[in-house]
Amino acid sequence: MASFMHASVSILLLSTLTSAMRGDYSPTQDICNPNDGFGIYCPTTCGVADYLQRYVPDMDRELDQMEQDLEAIANITRGAQDKVVYLKDSETQAQKQAPDTYIKKSTSMLDDILRFEKSILAQEDQIYQLQSILQANEKRITDLKQMSQQLDQMCKEPCKDTVEIQTVTGKDCQDIANKGAKVSGLYYVKPARAPEAFLVYCEIDSFGRGWTVLQRRRDGSVDFNKNWIQYKEGFGYLSPDDRTEFWLGNEKMHLLSVQSSVPYVLRIEMVDWEGNKKVKGMV
Structure with missing residues (x-):
């Protein structure tokens, strides 16, 4: 200057x-x-x-x-x-820091990509499972439709009762046998005090005696561990060939036993696993 x-x-x-x-x-x-x-x-x-x-x-x-x-x-x-x-x-500082920043960003992006890939694989697996379920349901629906068509076809025909019930009726099985019935099977009985008839299995022997079966135990297919109401009303299943288990019911037994002044005989038959049979009768 x-x-x-x-x-x-x-x-x-x-x-x-x-x-x-x-x-x-x-x-x-x-x-x-x-x-x-x-x-x-x-x-x-x-x-x-x-x-x-x-x-x-x-x-x-x-x-x-x-x-x-x-x-x-x-x-x-x-x-x-x-x-x-x-x-x-x-x-200079940016150049020094740039590699670390890019590495961190790249690592973060790779982590995101891996996470997205896992999510996609999980979703694809879920889609595959849903498709399998859908196919199974479609097959089931097809089977149900076929079954429905078969049932519709069956219902177009008159229904036939496959259970054979004898036509003879009476107060009890002895009354039915007295009326000429000689075949054991299912019969309707109506005791004197009964409001309506009910089904029983009558065992008619060669001497013309009619036995009303109160209980049948065979293979343990029916649970007899019941309450009082079930024993009162009865449970199990009656069959014309006498192959099922049942309890006739306390109320029905009472109606059968009090309708006559003539005493009834109670017969108990027991068979073990080897086929040995024991019979006990009492008035």
């Missing part, structure tokens, strides 16, 4: 001296000049001093302004340099 100021002053002074050498400078009003011809061809000390007194203040102001402008430019330059340094440091 100082050398610049000296260069400016030298240029101005040289121009002034040049003008004075050409005779452009007029010192007639200068108090240092004793006569009109003083300093015409060569500027005197007084002329130079007067010039400096008149123009140096403007030069100082311009130089101050120039110094301020240069200071501003220097500040801007320093700011730009600081910015460049910051950017370089940021770039």
Whole structure:
């Protein structure tokens, strides 16, 4: 800055001296000049001093302004340099951190991809299972439709009772035998105090005696561990070939046993696993 100021002053002074050498400078009003011809061809000390007194203040102001402008430019330059340094440091730091960041992002993306693949495989397996269930249900529906068609066809024909029930009825099985029945099987009986007839199995022997079977145990197919109401009403199944287990019922036994003054005979038949048979009768 100082050398610049000296260069400016030298240029101005040289121009002034040049003008004075050409005779452009007029010192007639200068108090240092004793006569009109003083300093015409060569500027005197007084002329130079007067010039400096008149123009140096403007030069100082311009130089101050120039110094301020240069200071501003220097500040801007320093700011730009600081910015460049910051950017370089940021770039260097980013370059250092970039691999780790990319590795972390890549690892995270791979984890997401693996998780999505597992989810897709699980969903595909679930879809496969659902398809298997759907196919099984479709087959079952087809079978049910065929069964329904068969049942519809069967229902179009008159229903036939496959259980053979004898036509003879009476107060009990002995009454039925007295009426000429000779075949053991299912019969309807209606004791004197019974509100309606009910089904029993009558065993008719060769002597013409009719036995009303109260209980039949064969293979344990029926659970006899029942409550009082079930024993009262009866349970199990009656069959015309006498192959099923049952208990006739306490109420029906009572109706059979109290309808006549003639005592009934209770006969108990027991057979073991080897086929040995025991019979016990009591009045």
